[in-house]
Amino acid sequence: MKPPLRPPTYSGVWHPNAIDEIQEKAELGRYQIRGQATKRHDLPSLDDLVFTPAGLSRMALEGYREKCDTRVTIGEGRVKRPLVLERPIMIAGMSFGALSINAKRALAIAATRCGISTCTGEGGMHPEERQYSDKLVVQYLPSRYGTTPYDLKKADMIEIGAGQGAKPGTGGVLLGLKMSDEVAAMRDLPPGVDQRSGCRHPDWMGVDDLYMKLEELREVTNYEVPISIKVGAARIANDVKLAAKADVDAIVFDGMEGGTAASPTIQLDHAGIPTVAAIAEAAEALYEMGKKEEIKLIVGGGIKNGADAAKCIALGADIVYMGTAPMIALNCHKPIYQEDYERLGTTPYECQHCHTGLCPVGITTQLPKLIARLDVEEAAQRVENFLNAMTMELQLFARSCGKNKVSDLDPNDMRALTRDVSLMTGVPMVGLNGRTPMWAKY
Ligand SMILES: Cc1cc2nc3c(=O)[nH]c(=O)nc-3n(C[C@H](O)[C@H](O)[C@H](O)COP(=O)(O)O)c2cc1C
Numbered sequence: 001m002k003p004p005l006r007p008p009t010y011s012g013v014w015h016p017n018a019i020d021e022i023q024e025k026a027e028l029g030r031y032q033i034r035g036q037a038t039k040r041h042d043l044p045s046l047d048d049l050v051f052t053p054a055g056l057s058r059m060a061l062e063g064y065r066e067k068c069d070t071r072v073t074i075g076e077g078r079v080k081r082p083l084v085l086e087r088p089i090m091i092a093g094m095s096f097g098a099l100s101i102n103a104k105r106a107l108a109i110a111a112t113r114c115g116i117s118t119c120t121g122e123g124g125m126h127p128e129e130r131q132y133s134d135k136l137v138v139q140y141l142p143s144r145y146g147t148t149p150y151d152l153k154k155a156d157m158i159e160i161g162a163g164q165g166a167k168p169g170t171g172g173v174l175l176g177l178k179m180s181d182e183v184a185a186m187r188d189l190p191p192g193v194d195q196r197s198g199c200r201h202p203d204w205m206g207v208d209d210l211y212m213k214l215e216e217l218r219e220v221t222n223y224e225v226p227i228s229i230k231v232g233a234a235r236i237a238n239d240v241k242l243a244a245k246a247d248v249d250a251i252v253f254d255g256m257e258g259g260t261a262a263s264p265t266i267q268l269d270h271a272g273i274p275t276v277a278a279i280a281e282a283a284e285a286l287y288e289m290g291k292k293e294e295i296k297l298i299v300g301g302g303i304k305n306g307a308d309a310a311k312c313i314a315l316g317a318d319i320v321y322m323g324t325a326p327m328i329a330l331n332c333h334k335p336i337y338q339e340d341y342e343r344l345g346t347t348p349y350e351c352q353h354c355h356t357g358l359c360p361v362g363i364t365t366q367l368p369k370l371i372a373r374l375d376v377e378e379a380a381q382r383v384e385n386f387l388n389a390m391t392m393e394l395q396l397f398a399r400s401c402g403k404n405k406v407s408d409l410d411p412n413d414m415r416a417l418t419r420d421v422s423l424m425t426g427v428p429m430v431g432l433n434g435r436t437p438m439w440a441k442y
């Protein structure tokens with residue numbers, strides 16, 4: 001027989017993590033920084049929603065014979081060269097600097113084979129990323145590191161960065177070890193020195209300026225390609241309304257679960273709102289602006305599989321945007337090179353050391369010895385396999401709900417398992433929603 005569980009004997013306020021954290025700050029005199037995402041386990045999530053597929057009251061699509069369309073277009077009827085994605089998935093902006101060149105190459109090859117886009121992230125366009133990506137989104141960030149009009153002209157979409165879910169309201173961090181000669185040259189910065197960048201664009205203070213900025217970027221690109229704006233989900237309804245007023249072609253946001261290569265840990269856990277709540281707010285705000293069909297909503301932050309993606313779409317997103325999941329498909333957290341995880345004081349599955357530049361599997365490093373551990377062709381194949389499996393999962397949920405287009409999923413295809421998520425999303429609770437059964441005797 002198991003012994004009875006004893007409650008912890010330490011304080012709920014001054015628990016070991018809180019004590020370690022204070023003592024570490026007392027030693028270092030600064031706050032902690034790390035990669036990946038929040039460590040919180042108590043956030044409301046997409047797992048609190050379930051699909052309620054067809055039974056007798058609705059007919060499912062036949063999985064093997066009936067088609068289920070996954071294509072989505074950004075900027076249709078708005079720009080000369082809209083961005084057509086064969087699946088409602090985009091690889092998120094992750095800088096060359098945060099990622100190794102082999103990781104960038106592999107992601108670009110996999111995305112091209114799947115008919116979807118990759119994104120430069122901060123720090124400019126690496127020529128090989130352009131070469132390998134059929135559809136490349138170029139980020140335009142406050143730092144303007146590596147940003148040139150020549151590269152903007154080569155973009156298939158421009159993404160104006162004004163924040164990200166892992167650190168809304170603050171900017172980028174790239175620690176010195178990752179500032180290789182090549183990364184530094186692209187950013188016009190000295191090698192080996194920590195880089196911190198702002199999150200406020202130097203030349204706009206409000207929506208009118210943003211409108212002017214959009215016009216400037218549209219002129220640079222000859223009005224050919226769509227322009228999106230990216231924020232971290234926080235005051236998301238207002239942000240969506242302002243972006244829609246400025247007439248962007250797409251709005252990108254990730255919830256507080258969003259991944260990063262380096263963020264202050266305190267911010268990962270205490271800033272922004274969860275993805276599930278943010279989508280519902282954003283979709284409603286866009287609908288209120290009368291632009292729900294015209295402007296695309298691109299949503300990220302903790303998307304792991306086809307179920308998460310299908311739920312995001314059912315809640316009102318058009319496309320999902322993923323950083324961490326494709327990294328995991330590359331090999332992040334893989335239990336190989338165990339001694340290197342140990343040297344970092346961590347283990348696979350717990351590792352969040354992307355900021356250090358000492359990634360054991362060659363993804364978030366600029367050290368040639370580590371980069372060589374990531375075989376580009378094998379890694380690209382793994383990401384392609386993952387994206388294929390995820391697309392099949394997405395179609396599985398759409399078909400089971402009787403939809404021949406993934407984009408036709410909507411909130412009525414789901415029920416909420418918790419009252420909190422039901423209140424956040426407007427998706428009805430499972431069961432009787434608190435009502436007394438009609439057959440109950442009194
Ligand atoms: C390694 C890494 C580097 C990133 N670099 C950038 C960047 O340069 N610019 C940016 O806007 N967001 C950056 N992000 C955030 C992603 O674009 C995206 O918002 C986030 O990864 C989505 O959440 P997910 O990781 O849970 O999929 C980065 C994320 C990761 C994991």
Ligand code: SF4
Pocket residue numbers: 035036327331332333334351352353354355358359360361362363364
């Ligand atoms: S394995 Fe590499 S990419 Fe993954 S969390 Fe660790 S350092 Fe980051």
